[in-house]
Amino acid sequence: xxxxxxxxxxxxxxxxxxxxxxxxxxxxxxxxxxxxxxxxxxxxxxxxxxxxxxxxxxxxxxxxxxxxxxxxxxxxxxxxxxxxxxxxxxxxxxxxxxxxxxxxxxxxxxxxxxxxxxxxxxxxxxxxxxxxxxxxxxxxxxxxxxxxxxxxxxxxxxxxxxxxxxxxxxxxxxxxxxxxxxxxxxxxxxxxxxxxxxxxxxxxxxxxxxxxxxxxxxxxxxxxxxxxxxxxxxxxxxxxxxxxxxxxxxxxxxxxxxxxxxxxxxxxxxxxxxxxxxxxxxxxxxxxxxxxxxxxxxxxxxxxxxxxxxxxxxxxxxxxxxxxxxxxxxxxxxxxxxxx
Amino acid sequence: xxxxxxxxxxxxxxxxxxxxxxxxxxxxxxxxxxxxxxxxxxxxxxxxxxxxxxxxxxxxxxxxxxxxxxxxxxxxxxxxxxxxxxxxxxxxxxxxxxxxxxxxxxxxxxxxxxxxxxxxxxxxxxxxxxxxxxxxxxxxxxxxxxxxxxxxxxxxxxxxxxxxxxxxxxxxxxxxxxxxxxxxxxxxxxxxxxxxxxxxxxxxxxxxxxxxxxxxxxxxxxxxxxxxxxxxxxxxxxxxxxxxxxxxxxxxxxxxxxxxxxxxxxxxxxxxxxxxxxxxxxxxxxxxxxxxxxxxxxxxxxxxxxxxxxxxxxxxxxxxxxxxxxxxxxxxxxxxxxxx
Numbered sequence: 001x002x003x004x005x006x007x008x009x010x011x012x013x014x015x016x017x018x019x020x021x022x023x024x025x026x027x028x029x030x031x032x033x034x035x036x037x038x039x040x041x042x043x044x045x046x047x048x049x050x051x052x053x054x055x056x057x058x059x060x061x062x063x064x065x066x067x068x069x070x071x072x073x074x075x076x077x078x079x080x081x082x083x084x085x086x087x088x089x090x091x092x093x094x095x096x097x098x099x100x101x102x103x104x105x106x107x108x109x110x111x112x113x114x115x116x117x118x119x120x121x122x123x124x125x126x127x128x129x130x131x132x133x134x135x136x137x138x139x140x141x142x143x144x145x146x147x148x149x150x151x152x153x154x155x156x157x158x159x160x161x162x163x164x165x166x167x168x169x170x171x172x173x174x175x176x177x178x179x180x181x182x183x184x185x186x187x188x189x190x191x192x193x194x195x196x197x198x199x200x201x202x203x204x205x206x207x208x209x210x211x212x213x214x215x216x217x218x219x220x221x222x223x224x225x226x227x228x229x230x231x232x233x234x235x236x237x238x239x240x241x242x243x244x245x246x247x248x249x250x251x252x253x254x255x256x257x258x259x260x261x262x263x264x265x266x267x268x269x270x271x272x273x274x275x276x277x278x279x280x281x282x283x284x285x286x287x288x289x290x291x292x293x294x295x296x297x298x299x300x301x302x303x304x305x306x307x308x309x310x311x312x313x314x315x316x317x318x319x320x321x322x323x324x325x326x327x328x329x330x331x332x333x334x335x336x337x338x339x340x
Numbered sequence: 341x342x343x344x345x346x347x348x349x350x351x352x353x354x355x356x357x358x359x360x361x362x363x364x365x366x367x368x369x370x371x372x373x374x375x376x377x378x379x380x381x382x383x384x385x386x387x388x389x390x391x392x393x394x395x396x397x398x399x400x401x402x403x404x405x406x407x408x409x410x411x412x413x414x415x416x417x418x419x420x421x422x423x424x425x426x427x428x429x430x431x432x433x434x435x436x437x438x439x440x441x442x443x444x445x446x447x448x449x450x451x452x453x454x455x456x457x458x459x460x461x462x463x464x465x466x467x468x469x470x471x472x473x474x475x476x477x478x479x480x481x482x483x484x485x486x487x488x489x490x491x492x493x494x495x496x497x498x499x500x501x502x503x504x505x506x507x508x509x510x511x512x513x514x515x516x517x518x519x520x521x522x523x524x525x526x527x528x529x530x531x532x533x534x535x536x537x538x539x540x541x542x543x544x545x546x547x548x549x550x551x552x553x554x555x556x557x558x559x560x561x562x563x564x565x566x567x568x569x570x571x572x573x574x575x576x577x578x579x580x581x582x583x584x585x586x587x588x589x590x591x592x593x594x595x596x597x598x599x600x601x602x603x604x605x606x607x608x609x610x611x612x613x614x615x616x617x618x619x620x621x622x623x624x625x626x627x628x629x630x631x632x633x634x635x636x637x638x639x640x641x642x643x644x645x646x647x648x649x650x651x652x653x654x655x656x657x658x659x660x661x662x663x664x665x666x667x668x669x670x671x672x673x674x675x676x677x678x679x680x
Contacts, residue, residue, distance in 0.1 A: 023365050023366060023367050023419040024365070024366055025363050025364070025365050025366070026363060026364055026365070026366045026416075026454075027363050028447060028451055029369070029416055029440070029450060029451060029454060030440055030441035030447065030448075030451060031437060031440040031441050032441060032445070032523075033437075033523065033526035033527060036526055040504065040505070041488075047485065049485055049533050050533055051432065051531075051533050051560075060485060060491075061488070061491075062485065062486065062488070063488065063504075064488025064489060064490045064491070064504050065488055065489040065490065065504055065505070066486060066488060066489065066525075067489075067522065067525045067526050067528075070526040072437070074440070076366075076369055079363040092391065095470050096470070097371060097373075097412065097470050100369070100370055100371040100414070101370035101371050101372060105372070107368065107370065108370075110369060111368055111369060111370060114366075114369060124469075124470065129464075129469055129470040129472075130435050130436070130437050130464065130469040130470055130527075130529070132469075132526070132527075132528060132529045132530070133529075133530065134486070135486055145387065145389055145400060145402065146402065146406060146474070146475055148381075148401070148402070148403065148404025148405055148406060149404060149405040149406065149407075150404045150405065151400075151401075151404070164380065164403075164404050164405055165380070165405070182407065183372075183373065185406075185407050186373035186376055186407050186410040186472070187373060187470075187472075188472060189470070189472045189473075190472070190473065191391075193389050193390055193391050220391075
């Protein structure tokens with residue numbers, strides 16, 4: 001009881017109250033691209049294109065020099081930030097929009113953590129969003145995959161069934177704002193299965209450019225985040241993995257390197273109702289267990305086990321996203337030395 | 341002389357000094373998607389994909405429901421903004437990144453106008469950046485075009501010649517930061533030639549959602565901006581067209597509708613050295629002339645004629661971008677009633 005009161009007092013002193021609705025002073029909103037390599041294409045036939053309706057076709061030469069494999073990063077730098085910025089890395093078939101305003105129009109995690117005093121760096125990984133993408137099969141070896149709404153509904157654990165043109169059944173306790181599901185579908189972007197190496201290289205370069213920092217990753221971003229911490233344990237001061245869809249095999253990496261990098265893994269509800277997620281969750285669980293056994297700090301936040309029910313895979317878009325963000329923020333303040 | 345002093349005094353009173361380096365208080369950084377239509381695909385073969393290196397291929401069904409034709413808009417809302425927000429619309433083969441940090445790392449026009457007190461809405465048009473894009477040939481009828489570096493160098497009037505793998509010759513007086521040209525190339529995204537109608541519809545919907553406002557457009561955005569003003573003259577309080585690559589035929593539109601919408605058209609240097617631009621400039625010139633003849637307010641800002649030499653097509657990325665932004669800002673304050 002005494003401890004609880006102490007925590008409450010310290011929370012107030014550290015400004016851990018909900019930052020919703022607070023203004024903040026900004027020094028700069030900006031962006032950059034990082035990574036990428038030069039590519040030369042030749043031998044492609046001249047194209048005839050009309051760039052506007054009714055315009056006579058003009059001949060254009062698709063050959064020449066290009067850049068492929070770059071990533072986009074947008075930052076908001078505060079006038080008086082906390083000591084460490086937060087990097088936000090999205091999941092598969094999505095872009096940095098994941099962290100912005102939620103599909104229901106309410107503020108998302110970027111806004112939450114800005115109001116809480118962090119500089120934010122939201123990226124679009126290689127091939128996604130403003131990062132741009134490259135020709136296939138000339139540069140990328142294959143065609144992209146476009147996720148249908150049904151797959152998003154079911155794989156993101158919004159509900160058990162989605163009939164094309166018919167009924168969408170949600171979990172009765174879902175926290176996802178299902179009335180905004182079509183708005184969420186507008187955020188989806190095509191994904192390839194061939195750009196992991198370029199993506200990791202761009203993330204690693206980003207960390208060298210802007211860190212020390214905190215990294216918050218989602219879903220497909222999990223693997224990239226775990227690797228990034230292993231590649232730069234001096235730069236990543238904490239890693240928060242929201243519903244990571246994978247993790248390295250602990251037998252193949254040197255976990256001793258990241259003993260000083262606290263990891264928080266957060267999972268929502270209805271894993272047991274999703275056969276793919278029963279599989280996906282195994283690697284992160286094995287990784288966190290191995291990290292703890294190796295003397296590292298790995299916290300597993302199982303939301304239903306804490307009495308928080310109904311969270312989908314898109315925790316940062318769920319109705320209770322602020323409450324989960326607050327949990328992450330509390331963990332950061334408790335765990336990361338010198339965060340201010 | 342007396343008038344000049346009066347203008348200087350009023351400028352100081354109205355806060356028209358350079359806003360470079362100023363912090364500003366932000367209420368919200370956010371975003372949304374607007375527009376788009378439902379599409380159903382069927383009959384496509386099941387694909388086998390490995391989503392990460394080494395992962396056993398899984399079967400995925402590319403059929404189902406999708407959304408196509410939506411646009412992405414990111415806003416920064418200030419705590420105490422001027423009365424009208426500014427909407428920034430990019431050009432062809434580019435995204436909203438056009439308006440953000442310049443390729444040389446210096447602040448761009450979004451930052452300039454935020455510091456000058458405007459809420460900003462930066463969009464990625466249909467098919468570009470975070471707006472996402474749709475399958476071809478199933479949804480878009482054709483393949484996209486990827487602009488080679490050579491085309492950007494020459495068509496954007498950075499210099500007269502670009503040899504692939506060889507020498508890049510710039511205009512001797514160019515304002516473009518040529519050492520950052522490859523960084524600029526990282527910003528380029530593929531473009532289609534078939535989405536004009538969806539793009540116009542999304543822009544028109546955006547105006548209905550967030551205006552009254554000021555609209556600043558670039559290059560391919562010119563046509564969309566001119567049409568948007570014609571479609572909503574009560575909502576668009578001023579249109580600034582930076583190097584518009586086209587404009588409607590004045591004989592086919594009702595210019596009387598936009599008599600109350602002041603237009604500013606800005607062109608940089610070396611039009612006479614670029615045969616394509618000698619052609620492209622004709623339609624905007626004819627449009628501005630016709631608008632003035634119809635009793636409208638059309639200001640043509642020819643930078644070289646004002647003694648400002650060397651601006652490329654990418655005026656907002658040129659070394660003197662702040663000076664041009666200041667010209668635009670001065671024109672807005674002079675021209676738009678009730679701007680504060």
